[in-house]
Amino acid sequence: MKHTGRRGVVIERLFVALCLGAVIVPLGLLLILFADVLSDAVQRLGWAFLTSFPSRKAALAGVYPAFVGTLYLSFITAGLTLPLGVGAAIYLEEYERRGRLANLIELNIANLAGVPSVIYGLLGLGLFVRIAGMGRSLLAGAATLALLVLPIVIMASREALRTVPLSLREGSYALGATRWQTIRQVVLPMAFPGILTGSILAISRAVGETAPLIVVGALTYVTFLPDSLGAPFTALPIQIFNWVSRPQAEFVLNAAAGIVVLLGTMLALNAAAIFLRNRYQKRTY
Amino acid sequence: MASAGAPTAPEKLRMTQSAHSRPGRPRENSVNSEEAATKFRVRRLAAWFGSQQVLHGLDLDISKQRVTAIIGPSGCGKSTFIRCLNRMHELVPSARVGGEVRLDDEDIYGPGVDPVLLRRRVGMVFQKPNPFPSMSIRDNVLAGLRLTHQLARAHANEINEKALRSAALWDEVKDRLDEPGAGLSGGQQQRLCIARALAVEPDVLLMDEPCSALDPIATARIEDLIHTLRERYTIVIVTHNMQQAARVSDRTAFLLTGELVEYAPTDRIFTAPSDKRTEDYITGKFG
Numbered sequence: 001m002k003h004t005g006r007r008g009v010v011i012e013r014l015f016v017a018l019c020l021g022a023v024i025v026p027l028g029l030l031l032i033l034f035a036d037v038l039s040d041a042v043q044r045l046g047w048a049f050l051t052s053f054p055s056r057k058a059a060l061a062g063v064y065p066a067f068v069g070t071l072y073l074s075f076i077t078a079g080l081t082l083p084l085g086v087g088a089a090i091y092l093e094e095y096e097r098r099g100r101l102a103n104l105i106e107l108n109i110a111n112l113a114g115v116p117s118v119i120y121g122l123l124g125l126g127l128f129v130r131i132a133g134m135g136r137s138l139l140a141g142a143a144t145l146a147l148l149v150l151p152i153v154i155m156a157s158r159e160a161l162r163t164v165p166l167s168l169r170e171g172s173y174a175l176g177a178t179r180w181q182t183i184r185q186v187v188l189p190m191a192f193p194g195i196l197t198g199s200i201l202a203i204s205r206a207v208g209e210t211a212p213l214i215v216v217g218a219l220t221y222v223t224f225l226p227d228s229l230g231a232p233f234t235a236l237p238i239q240i241f242n243w244v245s246r247p248q249a250e251f252v253l254n255a256a257a258g259i260v261v262l263l264g265t266m267l268a269l270n271a272a273a274i275f276l277r278n279r280y281q282k283r284t285y
Numbered sequence: 286m287a288s289a290g291a292p293t294a295p296e297k298l299r300m301t302q303s304a305h306s307r308p309g310r311p312r313e314n315s316v317n318s319e320e321a322a323t324k325f326r327v328r329r330l331a332a333w334f335g336s337q338q339v340l341h342g343l344d345l346d347i348s349k350q351r352v353t354a355i356i357g358p359s360g361c362g363k364s365t366f367i368r369c370l371n372r373m374h375e376l377v378p379s380a381r382v383g384g385e386v387r388l389d390d391e392d393i394y395g396p397g398v399d400p401v402l403l404r405r406r407v408g409m410v411f412q413k414p415n416p417f418p419s420m421s422i423r424d425n426v427l428a429g430l431r432l433t434h435q436l437a438r439a440h441a442n443e444i445n446e447k448a449l450r451s452a453a454l455w456d457e458v459k460d461r462l463d464e465p466g467a468g469l470s471g472g473q474q475q476r477l478c479i480a481r482a483l484a485v486e487p488d489v490l491l492m493d494e495p496c497s498a499l500d501p502i503a504t505a506r507i508e509d510l511i512h513t514l515r516e517r518y519t520i521v522i523v524t525h526n527m528q529q530a531a532r533v534s535d536r537t538a539f540l541l542t543g544e545l546v547e548y549a550p551t552d553r554i555f556t557a558p559s560d561k562r563t564e565d566y567i568t569g570k571f572g
Contacts, residue, residue: 165415167411167413167415168415168417168418170373170376170411170415171411171415171416171417171478171481172417172428172432173373173376173404174371174373174404174408174409174411174482175404175405175408175428175429175432175433175481175482175485176401176402176403176404176405176429176432176433176485177401177429177432177433178401178433181432181433181434182432185431185432186417186419186432189419190418190419
């Protein structure tokens with residue numbers, strides 16, 4: 001009862017102001033950054049920028065192969081990560097819950113999520129490019145990114161599976177459903193929106209990664225589109241990195257425009273995640 | 286003790302066939318007679334969670350088409366007891382069961398018995414109504430059949446209506462079968478869960494404090510329902526409410542710290558208990 005007087009009110013207001021500040025400062029910084037990038041980017045942005053191949057002349061250079069490469073990468077990464085990640089999460093959460101093996105795996109996954117992405121790049125280079133003989137291909141790049149986001153997808157999926165209450169699982173078992181029938185028809189549909197959101201967010205993070213792709217060997221000057229999984233490729237972050245490091249000042253404008261395209265792609269992916277989640281949740285009441 | 290059920294009983298649990306291809310349940314004429322056949326024969330039943338023993342060698346027979354109430358203070362093992370009757374207890378990691386439980390004279394813990402098939406014969410209703418939130422009312426009723434891939438589309442409506450009527454819910458929901466099951470009131474949700482259990486056509490219905498989350502009116506409706514279901518099903522109900530046990534059951538078992546203290550016809554338990562501890566409990570001296 002000591003703080004319910006005037007002093008309590010002051011503390012309350014102070015706290016609200018502090019929280020508001022915590023919202024405004026990062027958002028403001030982000031806005032300033034974005035405005036700065038956008039002011040440079042407008043001179044290059046346009047349909048031609050999206051559909052042009054790189055060029056030695058800054059004004060003619062575009063992000064077409066990098067943009068397409070990024071889209072391919074994100075889809076292939078999703079295709080590789082989702083089954084593996086969800087499968088691992090189901091195993092850990094539904095089948096091997098308390099075992100020593102599960103604890104060991106859990107510890108490893110938590111650690112893997114904290115490993116710097118360049119290390120994954122080196123792993124990808126050794127494992128996929130060299131040993132598996134994939135070469136510096138789209139598939140090797142996507143596989144490397146898949147490794148990178150796998151721990152995050154597993155953790156997000158486990159979290160989503162954990163939110164399905166025990167009472168529903170028991171309800172299903174009591175009706176004579178097997179474990180698989182219960183997982184497939186009761187647990188997964190309920191956990192699905194959470195799994196989807198977590199996975200898309202993780203993959204959109206992977207789309208912005210540069211370091212592992214550089215290590216795996218994405219090209220920086222590509223005048224063709226990848227036509228197969230084994231084809232060489234480039235991606236938006238690589239293209240941006242390339243333009244930024246050029247001595248000619250005009251290329252900075254290209255880099256800014258590239259950043260806007262990359263941001264747009266990531267935002268679109270996130271928006272898709274939110275849209276799918278909302279739609280699915282509505283369907284499941 | 287007369288052996289109960291159809292002569293083919295021992296094969297039932299091993300059957301992979303659907304519950305619906307089973308020949309109709311033989312109607313007993315003895316429903317209201319004094320002598321009822323034994324449905325469950327429980328001997329030396331013990332149960333553990335890890336190293337903690339929660340049931341210490343229970344012996345009791347549960348009569349067919351009767352309501353058997355299990356009463357006792359919190360933590361006495363009454364929920365664990367009924368969860369041993371449909372092998373739900375063992376779903377908890379580290380849980381263990383010992384002793385013998387015979388359903389229609391077949392050992393349900395015997396080798397080769399599939400707990401999944403057992404649970405289709407021994408339905409269960411839980412303390413908190415747990416309709417599947419992602420399903421409509423109709424889908425909830427049919428969930429057991431759909432989950433186990435036994436649903437023939439042609440019979441779906443028929444089964445749905447029959448189960449909802451049996452659970453005394455049909456009139457309240459017949460115009461909104463496609464609405465979410467989670468949108469019903471608590472009492473309706475619980476009757477939906479009963480309908481869901483009945484749709485699988487079990488012989489036995491286990492009820493684990495089915496009214497503890499409900500208001501008195503909803504409770505009364507469930508109790509009325511138990512009275513009607515008694516004609517067709519063997520019902521075992523766990524309750525912490527002694528009036529409820531007195532109202533709905535034919536026989537009552539009193540459990541204390543994992544042991545069976547007294548098991549007798551309900552009116553005898555509540556009017557002339559033979560054990561001092563039973564008397565103390567039902568007169569409210571502890572618990």
